[in-house]
Amino acid sequence: MTAAPSPATDRAPWDLAFLRVGSLVSLAVTAVAAPVAGILGGWGSAVAVLVGAATVVGFFVVSGVVIAWAGGIDDAFALPAALGTFLVKLLVLFALLGSLPEDGWLDRLVLAWTVIAGALLWSGVQMRWVWTRQVFYVPPPAPPAAAPADTRAGGPDDGAPDPARPASAG
Template sequence: MTVTGTEQQVPWDLSFLRVGTAVTAGLTALAAPVAGLLAGWDAAVAVLLGAAVVTFFFALSGLVIAWAGRHGDAFTLPAALGSFFVKILVLAAVLQSLPADGWVHRRTLAWTVVAGALVWSVVQQRWVWTRRLYYVQPPAPPRPQPPTPPTTGGSPPPPGSAATRG
C-alpha cells in the first residue's frame, strides 16, 4: 500500500491479543487443576506451560505481522508464514528436548498447545467477524455546518400575506 502525503496509514489493531490472553487465562485456570487431579501435577505444569507458549507465540506472530504490515501489505503473508515456520521448529525442538519422565508431561504439553492454538484461532475469527474492517480508508465524516444567524428583519411574514403571495 502506497501512502501519499494526504492519506493516513491505518494502524494495525492488536486488541485481539488482550481478548485471547483473557480467554486463555480463564481456560487455563480451569484446566490446570483438573489435569493435576486426573493425571498428576506434572500434567498441570504442562497445561500452564502450554498455555504460556501458545500465548507467547500468538503475541509474537501478531507483533511480527503488524510490523511487516506497517512496511507494506505485501510483507504480511511472508511474515506470517515465516513466523509460523520458526514457531513450529522451536516447539518441536522444545518437545524433543524434554525428558520422557521429567518435570512436565510432554503429551499433555503437546495437546495443550494444539487446544490452545484452536482456541486462539476461534478468538481471532470472532474478533475479525465482529469488527468493522475496511478494504479502503473510509472518507472523513462531513464537518458540521455553523448555524446561520437569524435575519434582522424580524419574524417571517405569515403564510398567505401580501409579502408571500408575490
C-alpha cells in the same frame, strides 16, 4: 503546493486489540484446565498445561506484533511475515517438545495437547474478532463536516414562516 499524502499515512493502523482478548480467554481457560489436569494427572500435568498455555499466548503475541509491524511498512509484507513467523514458531515448538525428556516430570503429551487446544482456541478468538469488527479493506471514509447549528426548534425547512424575515412579494 501541497504534496499528495503517502499511501502509508491514509491507511488504517493494524489493530492488535485481539491479543488482549485472546490472552484473557486463555487465562480463564487455563485457570480451569490446570487444576483439572493436576487432579487427574498430577503436578506434571498441571505444569504442562501452564507451560503449554504460556507457549501458545507467547507465539500468538509474537505473530501478531511481527505481522502488524510488517504490514505497517507495506501490506505486501504481511503474508511473508506471517509465513516466516509460523515457520520459526514451528521449529521452536518442535525443539521444545523434542528437548523434554520422555520420562521427565513434565507430561509431554498434556503439553502437546494443550498447545493444540490453545491454538484452536486462539483461532476461534481471532475468527470471532474479525467477524464482529468493522474491518475496512479500503481507507475508511472521512467523517462528515459539522453543519452550523440552527437554533430554531424545527430547523431551516420545517414549513413554518420565520417571523424575523418579511414575506416575499411574489
